[in-house]
Each structure stands twice: as structure tokens, then as C-alpha cells.
Amino acid sequence: LSNFHVLVTEFVSGVFLGEILYAIERKDRTSLDEFLARGFKPKVIARRMLHIFWWECFESQFFHADPHPANIIVRPDNTLVLIDFGSCGAVSSRIRRELLAFNRSILRDDLHGMVQTTMSMLEPLPHFDVESFSQELLNIYREGFIAHKSRNAPWYDKCSGGMWMKVIAVSQKFHLPMNLDTVRIFRANFLYDSIVFRLYVKLDPKKEFHRFHEKMDRKNRRLVLQSMRERLLGPLDSDYTRQLGTARMFEIAMERFQHFLDEPRYNFAFTIGKMAFVVTVIIKHSLLLVAFLAATVAARIGYVQTGAGHPAISIPDSLSWALSDKFVLGFLFVAGLITLRKLLMKLQDVDVDTAR
Numbered sequence: 036l037s038n039f040h041v042l043v044t045e046f047v048s049g050v051f052l053g054e055i056l057y058a059i060e061r062k063d064r065t066s067l068d069e070f071l072a073r074g075f076k077p078k079v080i081a082r083r084m085l086h087i088f089w090w091e092c093f094e095s096q097f098f099h100a101d102p103h104p105a106n107i108i109v110r111p112d113n114t115l116v117l118i119d120f121g122s123c124g125a126v127s128s129r130i131r132r133e134l135l136a137f138n139r140s141i142l143r144d145d146l147h148g149m150v151q152t153t154m155s156m157l158e159p160l161p162h163f164d165v166e167s168f169s170q171e172l173l174n175i176y177r178e179g180f181i182a183h184k185s186r187n188a189p190w191y192d193k194c195s196g197g198m199w200m201k202v203i204a205v206s207q208k209f210h211l212p213m214n215l216d217t218v219r220i221f222r223a224n225f226l227y228d229s230i231v232f233r234l235y236v237k238l239d240p241k242k243e244f245h246r247f248h249e250k251m252d253r254k255n256r257r258l259v260l261q262s263m264r265e266r267l268l269g270p271l272d273s274d275y276t277r278q279l280g281t282a283r284m285f286e287i288a289m290e291r292f293q294h295f296l297d298e299p300r301y302n303f304a305f306t307i308g309k310m311a312f313v314v315t316v317i318i319k320h321s322l323l324l325v326a327f328l329a330a331t332v333a334a335r336i337g338y339v340q341t342g343a344g345h346p347a348i349s350i351p352d353s354l355s356w357a358l359s360d361k362f363v364l365g366f367l368f369v370a371g372l373i374t375l376r377k378l379l380m381k382l383q384d385v386d387v388d389t390a391r
Contacts, residue, residue, distance in 0.1 A: 048110070049114075052105075055070055055080070076113055078235045083113065085238075087115060087117075097124075098223055099223065100122040101119065101223075102226050133156045134156075146177060149172075150172045157217070163210065165380075183241075195224050320374045327367075328354070332354050335356060336350070
């Protein structure tokens, strides 16, 4: 079975998932009855497809990025065999944490948590309209929640593929970069979900993730208890090796910290854009406030002088009145807060060019 182009490591007998999907979508009762008689259960296959994707992301951290029906073989006991690993992706530790947080937000119906996690997955972020971007993401996820809760929604509305395509489109709209592995995760999630809901449209991903999470917790509990039992009589040899590694890391960290204290380095290339922005904003807003005070003083002088029997009022007196008036002070206070907020948002931004 192997040749110059294909390497077959093991012969797998079963049915291509595409054949089962074809029978379901064509409502071919004869073929469906035959599959059921041979032990193939669409609901079980759909559930296992979800669990496979989560296992790849949260435990293996290496996923099949092209799981279309022709790349999946189903055995009569509903075991799934994935073939053709020509397109794969890796999940970094940071993205793994963000994906876990994203799914936990789904369990809590926390749309805002989903938005924040999505933005974390897209970091580093340039300077852009955060509020507008967050609102568009919120609308996308709200539509997905409504579809999942509906009993009559078709499978393509429940599938996450449409949602992720909208997220990518909104990211492009705001000129946000997206790395290749993140795009592969979105694409793989779309393929897994499309298969799941085509097999069994009533499957509840929230319940399935809750089951998967409980199973993962039990597995971690067993690993921790086993590790504790192995150390009842004292540390293992590997513990001393780790201890040496930890001590060396601490020494390196202290050396770097000492070097930083001795010769502090400033990344002017990183801050010059921000400092220029800060100076420009301060000068601009200061001029606007001076113009506002000048207009207020001029209006005060004109009002007093036009009044019958009122003596002329000097500019210093008008300025003193303006700076003691509660309405003028309230306006200056609000304007100062707006300026401060703009400056803080800019200073907290990540410089994408430097980060790259």
C-alpha cells in the first residue's frame, strides 16, 4: 500500500465518515438502518469528534488541521481514525490557556469573557478602536448563543464556522494581525463543528465540554495522587534534577536583574512614538483649555460692561472668577479626565512593529 507518494503505517478497516454523512443528509433510510445494524451511532461519533478536538487542543497541543470527512475513518465500535496529517497545527501554552478560558466563558454564558479572551488570543494588538471591536465581537457571539439555544436552528447556524469567519472578517476590518496557528485553530474548529452538527444537530457542546472538563480534572487528580504516593519515602531522582534546574534559573534571573540595575537600558525606539503622542496631546489640549478660558473671560467682561450701572471689570478679576466658578471647574475637570484616559490608553498599547 506504500509508494513514493504515500506511506501507510497501518491498515485500518471501517467506513469513511463521508459515507455516513451522505446517508444522513440524503435521508437514505436503507443505508442508515444498515449503518445502525453494524454498530455505527451518529450521536456517539459526533460526541467523540468534539472530545477529539478538545483533547488535541488541551492535552496533546498538536491538532489535525484538515479533519474533513474523507480524512476520518469510523470503525464499527465508533472509534475514529484520523488520516492524512498533511495539515497540522500546534497550540502554544498561552493559546491553550486562552482556549480553556474561552470555553469556560461559554459554560457560564459569559459573552464579555469570550470577547476578552478572543482579544487576548490576537495579541499583540496595535492602537485601534477597542470599544467598537468589542461590541462587534459581542454581537457575533450573541447570535451564536441564540442559535445554540434554538431547537429549530439549522446545523449551519449552530456551527462555529460562521462565527469564526465573522471574527476573522472583523479583525481584518480593524487591521488586526492574526498568526497562522490561530487561523488553523479557527479553521479546524469550523471543520469539527460542521461534522458534529451534521451528524447530530441536537448535540449540546456546553454539556459535552463540561463532561470533558470533568474527565480532564479526574485524570489530573490521579496524576497528582500518583506523584504524591511515589514521594512518600522521599523525593525522586528526577526531583533533584528539577531542583538543580530551578536553582540555575534563579541564578540567571538574579544575574539579569543585577545587570539591569547596573546598566539600565531604555528602548527609545519603543517609546518615541508614545512620547511624541503624549506631548502632542498635552500641547493640543492645553491650547484648547486656554482658548476656552479666554473665551469665558471675554464673555464675562462683555456681559458685565453691557449691564447698566456696572463698573468695568479687569481681565485678572474675570480670570479669577472663571477659575472659581463651579461650572467652569467642572468642564476643566472632565476635559482633564478625558485627556488622561487617552494618554493612559496609548501608553498601555503594544507597539506591534517592535514586538515583531
